[in-house]
Amino acid sequence: AMGLVVINGLIIVLLAVTGLRRMIFEAVPLALKTAITVGIGLFIAFIGFVDSGLVTATGLSSPPVGLGVQGSIATIPTALFVLTLLITAVLMVRKVKAALLIGLLSGTVIAVIVEAIARLGARSAENPGGWGLSVPTVPAQWVG
Structure with missing residues (x-):
């Protein structure tokens, strides 16, 4: 795992030095960057909703989640x-x-x-x- 972290760090440094990182960053449209940010935020919020009991698993295939604990x-x-x-x-x-x-x-x-x-x-x-x-x-x- 630590070797992969080192390899990942070296790849990022290589991308930054060559300017490829900036080209990749600029190639992604603003709408996609915003959508990714919103998606990650909603995922983290959903985890918080589940942990708080505001949303729980229903055990059914549809809908997979419901409001509250046993509907309350x-x-x-x-x-x-x-x-x-x-x-x-x-x-x-x-x-x-x-x-x-x-x-x-x-x-x-x-x-x-x-x-x-x-x-x-x-x-x-x-x-x-x-x-x-x-x-x-x-x-x-x-x-x-």
């Missing part, structure tokens, strides 16, 4: 996701520096507090209202 978006993790999204949006609209970082950190702190109080646990078939990706807890070690 009334779960604490989903509400916390929407709250974090609103905090971040308000900070960004107000042009606060580090708005994304502040929004993520505030959502994380709120999630840890909510988990300490409500003890939701991980999402499973028996516990559909739990946390999707990982259960937010205070780490046992801050530095490892």
